[in-house]
Amino acid sequence: MAAVRRPLADSQAVHDQVYAAIRRALITGRIAPGKGVSLRSLAGELGVSPMPVRDAVRRLVAERALAINPANKRLSVPSLTADRLEQLALARLWVEPELAARAAASADVGLIRQLQAVDADLDEALRLGDVDRYMTANHAFHFTLYERAGAEVLLAMAGGLWLQIGPFMRVVFGRVGANDLAADHHAQAIAALKAKDAEGARRAIAADLSEGMDKMRAAVEGVS
Numbered sequence: 438m439a440a441v442r443r444p445l446a447d448s449q450a451v452h453d454q455v456y457a458a459i460r461r462a463l464i465t466g467r468i469a470p471g472k473g474v475s476l477r478s479l480a481g482e483l484g485v486s487p488m489p490v491r492d493a494v495r496r497l498v499a500e501r502a503l504a505i506n507p508a509n510k511r512l513s514v515p516s517l518t519a520d521r522l523e524q525l526a527l528a529r530l531w532v533e534p535e536l537a538a539r540a541a542a543s544a545d546v547g548l549i550r551q552l553q554a555v556d557a558d559l560d561e562a563l564r565l566g567d568v569d570r571y572m573t574a575n576h577a578f579h580f581t582l583y584e585r586a587g588a589e590v591l592l593a594m595a596g597g598l599w600l601q602i603g604p605f606m607r608v609v610f611g612r613v614g615a616n617d618l619a620a621d622h623h624a625q626a627i628a629a630l631k632a633k634d635a636e637g638a639r640r641a642i643a644a645d646l647s648e649g650m651d652k653m654r655a656a657v658e659g660v661s
Contacts, residue, residue: 451485451489452489452492452493454489455483455485455489455490455492455493456489456492456493456496456497458483459479459483459490459493459494459497460493460497460502460600463497463502463503463514463600463603463604464572464576464599464600464603465569465572465573465576465603465607466568466572466603466604466605466606466607466608467569467607468514468604469514469604469607469608470513470514470516470517470604470605470608471513471514471516472513472514473506473509473511473512473513474511474512474513475510475511475512476490476491476494476510476512479494479512494512497600500597500600500601501515501601502514502515502597502600502601503515514604514605515601517605517653517657518657519654519657519658522605522650522653522654522657523654525598525601525602525650526646526647526650526654528594528598529595529598529602529646529650530643530646530647532591532594532595532598533579533583533595533598533642533643533646534638534639534640534642534643534646535586535588535591535639536582536583536586536588536591536592536595536642537582537583537586537626537638537639537641537642538635538636538638538639539586539587539588539591539635540582540583540584540585540586540630540638541629541630541633541634541635541637541638542633542635543585543587544585544630544631544633548581548582548585548630549627549630549631551581552578552581552582552623552626552627552630553627555574555577555578555581556574556578556623556624556627558570558574558577559571559574559575559578559623562574568607572603572606572607575606576599576603578623579595579599579642580592580595580596580599582626582630582642583595602653605653605656605657606649606653608656609649609652609653609656622641622642622644622645622648623641623645625637625640625641625644626638626641626642626645628641629641
């Protein structure tokens with residue numbers, strides 16, 4: 438996880454800021470699978486005492502985003518077995534295309550422009566091979582879209598799924614390289630939103646997820 442350049446601000450509860458910061462690090466893959474980290478090191482990077490980190494870690498363990506090694510108390514991303522990956526893939530395909538379909542009904546020019554800007558940033562990240570920028574932009578595209586759905590339960594479920602899959606998305610990006618990731622279905626999703634085509638948006642996001650999860654499945658099978 439990249440070090441934060443300054444201590445967290447006091448403008449909101451430090452516990453919530455710490456949780457959000459570690460959550461972002463997981464979603465964008467900055468906490469790598471298989472690499473143990475300590476409460477002390479996380480606290481040092483975030484510029485806080487261990488107490489709010491401990492509280493955040495408890496929440497993330499409950500969400501199955503982190504695991505604690507009982508022998509040395511170090512934290513790590515839970516391993517991704519083929520069975521767990523299959524469950525995550527199924528859950529994503531149930532939840533995320535539905536959010537996209539619901540968002541299509543209220544899509545407007547502002548949303549379209551926002552998604553186009555984010556997707557342009559994603560394409561530039563792919564061109565440069567910038568993994569941090571790619572991970573951030575890809576998450577921003579999906580959740581900018583999903584938040585428009587007005588479906589809080591489904592949105593929370595999608596957030597939890599990305600929390601578990603994010604570290605492995607980054608691993609796949611590193612293994613297959615930018616060229617193999619360049620083909621996404623975001624343009625089709627945007628076209629469907631412009632037409633307020635709910636089923637078209639559903640299909641585009643389902644295809645995008647399927648392609649990404651197929652690459653992840655191949656990576657898991659390659660090391661099993």
